[in-house]
Amino acid sequence: MVFIEKMKWWLCLAAGAGVGVCLCGTVWGSSQPPTVRVAIVRDTKELTLAVEGAFDISAVPAGKKIYHGSRLASSKAVAVDKGIKIHQTVYDASSLRISAHKKAAIFVNHRPYRGDIVLIRSAEGSLSAINVLDVESYVKGVLVHEISPAWPIDAIKAQAIAARTYALYQKEISSHRPYDLVADTFSQVYGGFASERNKTNRAVNFTFGEVLLYGGKIFPAYFHATCGGSTESAAELWKLDIEPLKGDRLCSFCSASPHYYWNISLDFKTIRKKLGPFYTLQGELQNISVEERNASGRVHSLRLKDEAGDSVVISAKDFRQAMGPDIVRSTNFTITVKGSKVVFNGKGWGHGVGLCQWGALGMSRRGYDYKEILAFYYPGSRVTKIY
Incomplete structure (x- = not known):
């Protein structure tokens, strides 16, 4: 797919109170959670949009507001020759940003999302929808798809940090694309606001701003369902040879998994x-x-x-x-x-690299906390608060 617009967000995050480690290795000041761009719909002919409250439509990348509405009833968005058509209006732009006021939900194909929605018309005439939101809200929409909310809270916290770390690593390496992540298993399964649960949200809030760093830098914190007794080296699959992903963990904690x-x-x-x-x-x-x-x-x-x-x-x-x-x-x-x-x-089930989710369950049931779980599956890494 070729996109006409290529939007870039550069990532430089802070740690601690006032000073910390930037993901690119630079000392930086404190900041709010960064945004991530999640492709929730790709290469479709049309999609359905709705907004519960007041909203603006802006042209991308100029940022100029071209429309304000008090509410958007369920409407079709279609890529057309002259731009993007929403309901009966054709906007002469290859990319539009829809921003809701007062954190109102934006619905895409009847599913609610936090943050903004960017519509991109490709050169081939297809339409994609990118959800732009802060990484904390993104992780809240991921966790229920990756781990059971019925599990002990420390297993969920460990998964929250792994998911946050993975997302921010993908943000670092995706400046050449109009999105950082996709909403399916090729990145992490993400379901938006409808996928949030109280317990998983608590785990995200408790670990707010915490990621895994190795040598002061973020890395792809891969995870899988069940390792089956031993973890795998990332070098075996992705030619990535770093200590936290060497895969030398003999795991006795996932033996209760139905996927063992x-x-x-x-x-x-x-x-x-x-x-x-x-x-x-x-x-x-x-x-x-x-x-x-x-x-x-x-x-x-x-x-x-x-x-x-x-x-x-x-x-x-x-x-x-x-x-x-x-x-x-x-x-x-x-x-x-x-x-x-x-x-x-x-x-086992999965590639075997990084966190074994059923192993995290087993460790948490034996009294290990989330930092001990992460230290076991990502040896040499450190849980660090970066904002």
């Missing part, structure tokens, strides 16, 4: 179809075997063999993505071939 053990049976025809362009053999798939395991015991690569005896090696990461991460739940598995079927017996 799993199994799935797939036939060869289904596997070949799902592999798509990853399948480069000429004949029909006839065998799959583990080619190599890494230091954590997970599968690093697989060997595929066809009926002619030719074979090819594929990374376990690509294989899992092709099968579907909800089907092959991790790369920690064994393989048994039974006729035309391949049986995968595995442990």
